[in-house]
Amino acid sequence: CYALSVYQPIDMLWTEHSMGASISMAVGLKVAGFKGPVIAVIGDSTFYHAGIQPLIEAVNKKVDILVLILDNNMVAMTGHQSTPAWKISESGREMKPVLIEDLVKAVGPDLFTVVDPYDLDSAVKVLEDALTSPGVKVVIAKHPCALAERRTRSVERRYYVDAELCKGCKACIAATGCPAIFMESGKAVIVEEDCNGCGLCARFCAFKAIKPVIPLGRGG
Ligand code: SF4
Ligand code: SF4
Incomplete structure (x- = not known):
């Protein structure tokens, strides 16, 4: 692969x-x-x-x-x-x-x-x-x-893109090549079910637009 x-x-x-x-x-x-x-x-x-x-x-x-x-x-x-x-x-x-x-x-x-x-x-x-x-x-x-x-462990944390912060620079895609991320109307979008929670894309977003999804009941 x-x-x-x-x-x-x-x-x-x-x-x-x-x-x-x-x-x-x-x-x-x-x-x-x-x-x-x-x-x-x-x-x-x-x-x-x-x-x-x-x-x-x-x-x-x-x-x-x-x-x-x-x-x-x-x-x-x-x-x-x-x-x-x-x-x-x-x-x-x-x-x-x-x-x-x-x-x-x-x-x-x-x-x-x-x-x-x-x-x-x-x-x-x-x-x-x-x-x-x-x-x-x-x-x-x-x-x-x-x-x-x-298959062997549940994903503890997934990520999403805050559309208001996303500038559409595609750095997250260029750096990771992650198939869970795609562009829509000039903004990055993460398919939550395909996100493995590795957090790499968030490291490469200079605009802090990629954030962990807070599981229900754990917010605050
Ligand atoms: S790196 Fe950040 S600002 Fe750039 S496209 Fe990805 S989410 Fe948007
Ligand atoms: S956190 Fe990892 S698996 Fe999830 S979208 Fe970003 S690079 Fe892909």
Whole structure:
């Protein structure tokens, strides 16, 4: 699903080839002499599928890349199937988890960190540091899939847009790409039932137009 960020409004991926190809493409770019920083973005299931081999190659050949593994603990794009990190399969079969952290550590990159991407300030700092460090850097952005999380816990807080404060700048959409937000008559609107309550969009609204919905009986 992260491959969708090749499109607007996120527009964060510059090349998109096939599942799990990012690390090998990044290695190829650097070996071919590309001078700028190269970031390979790969999901957890695709890392198991086709990311380990080129990571070994990058470490072995000392290729200067940053690998960002987006770990939502499932194969989200194809329908929320299990990954090798699970203990129980969809059919109830017991499994022995093979963790990405252990695999990455065993391969031995020059820098390795795990962050929660919703801890925005820490995540940005980790990525900035990684971009300026030499060698192979691996950052795992670890957070359960938002859709799966909603099945296992109730959303405690949802957000809405105060239309009187909204200036229609679309910063909330540009920064998050959240599918719960859309524009109507020049103002942002949040589909409350689709809001996961992460609060990220509120952080990016300079006009403080995005506010938490106060549950009935808890106002004051
Ligand atoms: S960032 Fe704030 S002001 Fe801008 S569109 Fe979103 S809600 Fe409106
Ligand atoms: S709080 Fe999170 S889930 Fe809700 S609209 Fe904002 S970005 Fe989307």
